[in-house]
Amino acid sequence: MTDADILAEFHAAEALLEGHFILSSGLRSSRYLQCARVLMDPRRAARLAEALAARLPDDVRAGVTGVVSPAMGGVIAGHEMARALGVEAMFLERPEGTFELRRGFRLERGRKVLMMEDVVTTGLSSREAIAAIAHAGGETLAAAALVDRSGGAADLGVPFHPLIRLDVPSYAPDALPPELAAIPAVKPGSRAALAR
Incomplete structure (x- = not known):
């Protein structure tokens, strides 16, 4: 699967939006990827996960057990990646x-896993997830999104393998370009709201 594909x-999937968006990091952007829309079609989600699984290095594919x-x-993306890799x-x-x-999930000490996200912007939540995996006893061999x-600036502390890299500028709320400042900001994620 090429970047164009x-x-x-x-x-x-109408998942690439244009406007003025508040990202979960608090940064602002003129483009937003609504991954929930691209993942709502199970066949599309499976195609994307299979394409990403095929790009993972052999040692990662062979080493992860979950x-x-x-x-x-990340829930749907992670589930589809697990299906593509044949793991939990x-x-x-x-x-x-x-x-x-929670929910009865647990990691045996040293269990090797892949941490899977939908979108990585700053890498903060990914690093927090990797820390939680370590705290639970697991070892993150690699991260994917x-x-x-x-x-390309996100440093997750482990090898990082995205399906695609999109260079979309993001801005601090007090450093917006005039064309973005002129548009009302919207937070389209799971806690959508109009912001100022």
Whole structure:
């Protein structure tokens, strides 16, 4: 699957939005990837996960025995990646603000896993998820995501394998270009709201 094929999947799902968006990191952007839309079609989600699984290095594919993803955004991506790799899928939640395994999920000490995200922007939640995996006893061999929109700057502390890299500038709220400042900001993620 080429980058053009991958972007065609996002466009077909109406998942690549244009406007003024507040990212989960608090940064602002003129483009937003609504991965929930691209993942809502199970066949499309499977195609994307299979394409990413095929790009993982052989030692990662052979070494992982599970996929762990952060809720909410990473749950479907992680499940599909686990299916593509033929391993178990688990997810982390933040009931008290810190990621943890719940719902009976557990990692045996030293269990090697892949941490899977939908989109990585700053890498903060990915690093927090990797720390939670270590705290639970697991070892993150590598991280993966459908989209790296960090401009290649995200350092997750483990090898990182995105399906596609999108260079979309993001801005601090007090450093917006005039054309973006002129548009009302929207937070289109799981807690959508109009912002100022």
